Amino acid sequence: MRLTSQEQANWCVVTVEERRIDAAGAIAFKEAMRKLTEGLSGPVILDLGQVDFIDSSGLGAVVAAMKTLGGERRLHLAALTPNVDRVFSLTRMDLVFPIHVSVAAALFSDDR
Amino acid sequence: MIAEHLEPSAIPGAVASDGLALEVPVGYDAVRQALHDWRRWIESMNASSDLVSRAEIVLAEVLNNITEHGYAGQDGAAVPVALRCRISAQGLHVSVVDQGRPAPADLGRKACLPPASPAANGIDSLPEGGFGWFLIRELTCNLHLESDEDGNRLCFVVPAS
Numbered sequence: 144m145r146l147t148s149q150e151q152a153n154w155c156v157v158t159v160e161e162r163r164i165d166a167a168g169a170i171a172f173k174e175a176m177r178k179l180t181e182g183l184s185g186p187v188i189l190d191l192g193q194v195d196f197i198d199s200s201g202l203g204a205v206v207a208a209m210k211t212l213g214g215e216r217r218l219h220l221a222a223l224t225p226n227v228d229r230v231f232s233l234t235r236m237d238l239v240f241p242i243h244v245s246v247a248a249a250l251f252s253d254d255r
Numbered sequence: 256m257i258a259e260h261l262e263p264s265a266i267p268g269a270v271a272s273d274g275l276a277l278e279v280p281v282g283y284d285a286v287r288q289a290l291h292d293w294r295r296w297i298e299s300m301n302a303s304s305d306l307v308s309r310a311e312i313v314l315a316e317v318l319n320n321i322t323e324h325g326y327a328g329q330d331g332a333a334v335p336v337a338l339r340c341r342i343s344a345q346g347l348h349v350s351v352v353d354q355g356r357p358a359p360a361d362l363g364r365k366a367c368l369p370p371a372s373p374a375a376n377g378i379d380s381l382p383e384g385g386f387g388w389f390l391i392r393e394l395t396c397n398l399h400l401e402s403d404e405d406g407n408r409l410c411f412v413v414p415a416s
Contacts, residue, residue, distance in 0.1 A: 163287070165283070165286075165287060165315060165319075166283040166286065166315070166319040166322070166323075167283035167284050167286070167287045196311065196312075196315075198312065198315040198316060198319060198387075199316055199319075199384065199385075199386035199387040199390060200319060200384075202386055203382075203383035203384050203386070204383075206381050206382070206383045207383050209378060209381075210378055210379060210381070210383075214378055225308070226308040226311075226312070229308065229309075229312070230312060230390070233389075233390060233393050233394075234386045234389065234390070239381060
């Protein structure tokens, strides 16, 4: 599971450089998220622009990553592709996460 | 992937003129590979990208559920799951037969969305699972499950639109 991170304007931006977050990769995703975010501060933007498929295990892993960050540090999602957006909408998890059309839109958001 | 009735085709498992039969070994990596093969088949059938997207979610949930629950604790004795698909004007018709533990009779009917009310209960109360059968129910019709000592047979249609 390839994830990269960088600090931008006091945000921690994590980019998923994979096309899938599925049952085969869910544990690796959670572990990579934990390692990348614990070394940086600020709210986290998860850039899902390269992900074209997520299943319920992947969705659960994203929820778990949010819990790991704790209540003080929010997990924002950015650049959802149509099929990923569909899974978040159907399960109503789109009401749980702040969702932005792009990383740039998230960076300029007042909602941190 | 073991194809039945191998046709001289580049697509693993493709049978006859419009159907697909795949033997899917149990395991998450095998499910990912099966979905890859399935996708090549359905894209060759000129299915709409919307149908392909919805159907891939459903197939992933069904096959992962079998891996997670049906074969739990049965390592080494796993019989591949038989996946069959065909397309009609109605949509994608799917049958999935596995030899794992009998599925609970009320499986599927019970499926409902796990509660998610972050503001009220805090993030720790959010569910990390339980979405699978909900997604299957939402995205299919004519869902039918039979279980007996020979295994489980799940049939459904992913509607064309």
